[in-house]
Structures are given as C-alpha cells and as structure tokens.
Amino acid sequence: MTAAKEKIGFVGTGLMGHGMAKNIVEKGYPLTVTAHRNRAPVEDLVARGATEAASLADLARGSSIVFLCLTGSPEVAAAVAALKPGLARGTVVVDCSTSDPTVTLRLAAELAEIGVDFADAPLSRTPKEAWEGTLDCMVGATPEIFARIQPVIATWAAKIVHIGGIGDGHKMKLLNNFLSLGYAALYSEALALSRKVGIPVAEFDKVIRGGRMDCGFYQTFMGYALEGNREAHRFTIGNAYKDMRYVEAMANAATMATPMASAVKNSFALAMATGGSGPADFVPHLSDFVARANGVG
Structure with a gap:
C-alpha cells in the first residue's frame, strides 16, 4: 500500500x-x-x-x-x-x-x-x-x-x-525524558536554594540565560518560575512521575544502579505526595513543591 x-x-x-x-x-x-x-x-x-x-x-x-x-x-x-x-x-x-x-x-x-x-x-x-x-x-x-x-x-x-x-524508540524516549526531567529537578532545587540564600529568581536567571547552562528546556521551565506562565510547559507532574518509574524499571531489567534517576523520580514523587497530581499541575510547577518542602514561601 x-x-x-x-x-x-x-x-x-x-x-x-x-x-x-x-x-x-x-x-x-x-x-x-x-x-x-x-x-x-x-x-x-x-x-x-x-x-x-x-x-x-x-x-x-x-x-x-x-x-x-x-x-x-x-x-x-x-x-x-x-x-x-x-x-x-x-x-x-x-x-x-x-x-x-x-x-x-x-x-x-x-x-x-x-x-x-x-x-x-x-x-x-x-x-x-x-x-x-x-x-x-x-x-x-x-x-x-x-x-x-x-x-x-x-x-x-x-x-x-x-x-x-521495535521497542528501541521507547527506550530512547525514556533516556530523553530522564535528561529533561533531570533538568527540571535540578532547576527546582537550585531555584529553591537560590531563594533560600537570598538571590531572587530574576537575578538567578540573568546569570543562566544566554550562558553555557541555558537551553530550550530551561527557557520553557523559567516561563513559569520567572514569568508566572502556568502553561509554559504543559506536561503533567503525574506523567513525569510515571516516566521516571519506567526509567527505573528499564534500568532494573538491565541490572544497572540509578542513583541519579532515582533522585529525579523522588523529586516528582514528593510533588505527587503533596498535591501535585492534578491535570493542571505541570513540570515547571515542581519548583513550588520543592520550595515549600524547604520552607521557601
């Protein structure tokens, strides 16, 4: 055909x-x-x-x-x-x-x-x-x-x-999402620590944006963290948590230790356990859950 x-x-x-x-x-x-x-x-x-x-x-x-x-x-x-x-x-x-x-x-x-x-x-x-x-x-x-x-x-x-x-596309997709969701977990923790030590989000962004640590994912993530656009990246925290569980399962089947992947999964598990399971709870909102867990209002 x-x-x-x-x-x-x-x-x-x-x-x-x-x-x-x-x-x-x-x-x-x-x-x-x-x-x-x-x-x-x-x-x-x-x-x-x-x-x-x-x-x-x-x-x-x-x-x-x-x-x-x-x-x-x-x-x-x-x-x-x-x-x-x-x-x-x-x-x-x-x-x-x-x-x-x-x-x-x-x-x-x-x-x-x-x-x-x-x-x-x-x-x-x-x-x-x-x-x-x-x-x-x-x-x-x-x-x-x-x-x-x-x-x-x-x-x-x-x-x-x-x-x-067959199956290799899904394996690569999990690797891709491990990286992108790992960025989200890193950004969320870095932003919480930044605020905790007295550096405003806007000043944080001035250093990262346009530098070697900048990337497309950073920009969509910061569309919420900096600009307040709740729909800057419409991928739910629930789906992120699911994907990281799949990453861990793939690694388990390959008999591989995954301290980084497990840490990323746990960042999203924290959000899920503290109210982040709704259809309008998107990945950049992870920064709020990490901030609250660390006493940053």
Missing part, C-alpha cells in the same frame, strides 16, 4: 494528540478519530475533515495505520485490546506514547500473531510544536515499516530518527 493511500486512525487527541491529528488531516490523509473524555478536540478535527468512529474497533476497520497517543502502557494495552476485533492483516499500529519497552515488545508479539505490525514512535517537545507540526520523533520499527509510516509522521514531526527495532 502506498503512503498516498494510507487511511489513518488516531487514538488519544489530548494535549499532544490534538495537534498531531490536526496536521495529519490538514496535510491530506484521510483521518478517523474517536472521542474519550473530551469531545472538543474531536469536534474540531471533524470540522477540519476527519471522521468520527463510534468505537475503537470501528476506527480500526477504517484504518491502515493507527496512531496511539496515550498516557502510558496500561492505556496502550487497553486500546490495543479494543482495536483488535477491527484490525485487518497488514495494518500498522504506531504507539506514540511514552511506554514501558517490555510492554511494547509484548504487544508487538501479540499483534504479529494476527498479521498486524507494530512500531513505537514516541515524541519530544510540547503541544505548541505538536500544533505547528515540528515535534521530534524517535522510531523503533523494522526498516520496511519505518519507510511506510515515516511520511505520515512527517506531517507532525520535523525531526525523525529511526533508532532501531
């Missing part, structure tokens, strides 16, 4: 998925979506030309490639189970979630038994880049499946790296 004839199903039109799906349909691919908790993104996508399916099985029946953009492995496994009755041989399921690589490999094996291919294509950056079609994507797939799905991924990603085989 040529890329031009692919029919795309998209499951998970949340913060990231809405923009991704918008780019797929606007760049010429037939798109089928289904609603879950929030109908607004689905109604927007239908207005742009997408079709709404009544169920995941119906979505699968009308799709040659199905993208999943969900919270984590439990949700992905549940979605795959619901899709299965409608999946035809030759369909490709692409998991763009940040998932546990061991679950990825298990699902791929289960789908292979019914002639369905699987790829993992997790992404990096924020909902802003999802809307603009400039996300980063790291793909785990066979060369043949990568060649088939790459043109569709290119509708919403500007940087696409074929990491290796």
Whole structure:
C-alpha cells in the first residue's frame, strides 16, 4: 500500500494528540478519530475533515495505520485490546506514547500473531510544536515499516530518527525524558536554594540565560518560575512521575544502579505526595513543591 493511500486512525487527541491529528488531516490523509473524555478536540478535527468512529474497533476497520497517543502502557494495552476485533492483516499500529519497552515488545508479539505490525514512535517537545507540526520523533520499527509510516509522521514531526527495532524508540524516549526531567529537578532545587540564600529568581536567571547552562528546556521551565506562565510547559507532574518509574524499571531489567534517576523520580514523587497530581499541575510547577518542602514561601 502506498503512503498516498494510507487511511489513518488516531487514538488519544489530548494535549499532544490534538495537534498531531490536526496536521495529519490538514496535510491530506484521510483521518478517523474517536472521542474519550473530551469531545472538543474531536469536534474540531471533524470540522477540519476527519471522521468520527463510534468505537475503537470501528476506527480500526477504517484504518491502515493507527496512531496511539496515550498516557502510558496500561492505556496502550487497553486500546490495543479494543482495536483488535477491527484490525485487518497488514495494518500498522504506531504507539506514540511514552511506554514501558517490555510492554511494547509484548504487544508487538501479540499483534504479529494476527498479521498486524507494530512500531513505537514516541515524541519530544510540547503541544505548541505538536500544533505547528515540528515535534521530534524517535522510531523503533523494522526498516520496511519505518519507510511506510515515516511520511505520515512527517506531517507532525520535523525531526525523525529511526533508532532501531521495535521497542528501541521507547527506550530512547525514556533516556530523553530522564535528561529533561533531570533538568527540571535540578532547576527546582537550585531555584529553591537560590531563594533560600537570598538571590531572587530574576537575578538567578540573568546569570543562566544566554550562558553555557541555558537551553530550550530551561527557557520553557523559567516561563513559569520567572514569568508566572502556568502553561509554559504543559506536561503533567503525574506523567513525569510515571516516566521516571519506567526509567527505573528499564534500568532494573538491565541490572544497572540509578542513583541519579532515582533522585529525579523522588523529586516528582514528593510533588505527587503533596498535591501535585492534578491535570493542571505541570513540570515547571515542581519548583513550588520543592520550595515549600524547604520552607521557601
């Protein structure tokens, strides 16, 4: 089947998925979506030309490639189970979630038994880049499946790296998130200590911004810490905590000590345990939880 004839199903039109799906349909691919908790993104996508399916099985029946953009492995496994009755041989399921690589490999094996291919294509950056079609994507797939799905991924990603085989995309995504969430934990502790010793956030930022320690993640993080923009980086503390648990699980399976990863995970566990589990509690807000734990008002 040529890329031009692919029919795309998209499951998970949340913060990231809405923009991704918008780019797929606007760049010429037939798109089928289904609603879950929030109908607004689905109604927007239908207005742009997408079709709404009544169920995941119906979505699968009308799709040659199905993208999943969900919270984590439990949700992905549940979605795959619901899709299965409608999946035809030759369909490709692409998991763009940040998932546990061991679950990825298990699902791929289960789908292979019914002639369905699987790829993992997790992404990096924020909902802003999802809307603009400039996300980063790291793909785990066979060369043949990568060649088939790459043109569709290119509708919403500007940087696409074929990491290796099935599961390798999710492994790389966990490494990527370990680094970014490690930055968040470092920034939060440094900002709390800065305030504790009498250096205002604005003065802290004057030294770091534009220097060797500056980076894109620092700038979005400081969009909240310095400017008060609560939506500067719309990735929840709950998802960050989940991702760091997956990092630890991957390291445990590899028999590797992870003092740094465990410390980062515990920073987010602290926030989760002290009220940071809401849908509007985003990663830059970690700085508040660390500050309060250290008596910084």
